[in-house]
Amino acid sequence: MNLLVTTWRDTSHPDSGGSERYVEKIAVGLAARGHDVTVLCPRHPNSMVDETVDGVRYLRRGGRFTVYLWALVAVLRLRPDLVVDVQNGMPFLTRLVARCPVVVLVHHLHKLQWRSWFGPVLGRVGWWLESWVAPRVYRGCRYVTVSEHTKAELAGLGIAPDRVTVVPNGLDPVPRVHGERDPRPLLVAVSRLVPHKRIEHAVEAVARLSARWPDLRLEIIGRGPSADPIAAYAEELGVGDRVTLHGFVDERTKHEILARSWVHLCPSVKEGWGIVVMEAGAHGVPTVAYHAAGGVGESILDGETGMLADDLDGFVAATEHLLRCGLSRVVLGEGARKYVAGFEWEHSVRGFDRVVRGILHGREIGAPRRAPATVKG
Known part of the structure; x- marks a missing residue:
């Protein structure tokens, strides 16, 4: 199955955080389970344009804002079997051009962050895109989130709970470190x-x-x-x-x-x-x-x-x-x-893979696989 993940950053980006680590862990895990996984994300200083890491193909196109246009181009050119649209506030709106199922990954809603980043006017526009436009564009799509709290918040936007699957974060093995608790607070x-x-x-x-x-x-x-x-x-x-x-x-x-x-x-x-x-x-x-x-x-x-x-x-x-x-x-x-100790990335990957296979269940498995296309840039 050819999967395309559209995200505003990958873990190589200097401003990446926990949500980017989640996306990477899921992408690597899905690739290990036999999926062809491509991640479309923006370029940044010193980044490679195209590379494959841990079985995941990375296409870096555009910048902070133009990556959203490149994502639409990637959907049209790569013709994936499924798109994972990572919505960190601003939706990629891949549903508008995708001729395949779209899964929307939402970590949390950004009502307060929109205003703190862009001020009261542009902040209202951003929240309108996230809270009004996106739920209508992705009407009928499957959502994945990391907590029951966000699932409840999505329900407040009119997204039915039975369309939302909770797949929590995992935890990387903690490295052995030397030293004891500091004697001072x-x-x-x-x-x-x-x-x-x-x-x-x-x-x-x-x-x-x-x-x-x-x-x-x-x-x-x-x-x-x-x-x-x-x-x-x-x-x-x-x-x-x-x-x-x-x-x-x-x-x-x-x-x-x-x-x-x-x-x-x-x-x-x-x-x-x-x-x-x-x-x-x-x-x-x-x-x-x-x-x-x-x-x-x-x-x-x-x-x-x-x-x-x-x-x-x-x-x-x-x-x-x-x-x-x-x-x-x-x-x-x-x-x-x-x-x-009960949180492992393998559990998270397994949960996300169930969502992917559940959506694609019943599609023709033995059909010839398309050779991956190239998004020039």
């Missing part, structure tokens, strides 16, 4: 540094707790346009010497920092699931996040593997509770370790 935040991730709330927590916790520190892992504003905010609050921005680090370094930390903070406005919540949990580190953030309400079991807050005051209070009460921190951390 250490908070960590792992995130793309963009406005809707609200890493400023983690900095605010340090500022509010600094008088009672003179040795408290925060280490931030990740890169993005908010890096300088976050550093400036820490200085403004008088905790610049307590906050370390590491920028991008390799996987081993990331896990070494997680393993040293006491509490992981995830103050994001919205998360489809939160892979880093599971990565922290694998090291016995509980996470503090917000109830309203969506999918973290499933990657975190409130009071069992971490804590969920309703507002900034509650976020700071939950953080201090875990700093102060070593027993709670250990119990929730061990709960997180046991909980995340």
Whole structure:
């Protein structure tokens, strides 16, 4: 089966995050199960135009906005058996030209992010495209999402629950790291540094707790346009010497920092699931996040593997509770370790493959396979 995945980034992109890792893991897994998988995504500095990695063919065309036009061209030229249309806010609208089934992959809805990125006017236009146009274009299509929360949000847009399949994230094997829990209280935040991730709330927590916790520190892992504003905010609050921005680090370094930390903070406005919540949990580190953030309400079991807050005051209070009460921190951390052990990418791939084969069930299996076409660019 020839599958075309259209996505706004792949994991080689400098701004990639958890959703891109999900797409890559699913694509590689489907290729290993015998599908011909092509990923259409935008070019970026130093990227290769065409390459095949782990059995997946990557076609990089266009840029941040023109990739959406290239996706339509790819559908017409490649004539796939099925399209996986990854909707990260902006839909690719491949259904308009596809003569095959289309699966829409949605991690979470972006109502708040549209406004934070583009302002009130363009933000309303973006949300209209996501919430009104897309459900009508993809009427009758199968959806896949990573959490029951997003499934409920899609139902609010008129997408029937029986058209939505939940395929949660998996967890990569955690590398062995050397070192023990830091003897001094250490908070960590792992995130793309963009406005809707609200890493400023983690900095605010340090500022509010600094008088009672003179040795408290925060280490931030990740890169993005908010890096300088976050550093400036820490200085403004008088905790610049307590906050370390590491920028991008390799996987081993990331896990070494997680393993040293006491509490992981995830103050994001919205998360489809939160892979880093599971990565922290694998090291016995509980996470503090917000109830309203969506999918973290499933990657975190409130009071069992971490804590969920309703507002900034509650976020700071939950953080201090875990700093102060070593027993709670250990119990929730061990709960997180046991909980995340049940998530494997193979399970996720198997679930996605069932969706693909279910859609294509009954089509002629023995028909001659078309040679892959080329999208010139």
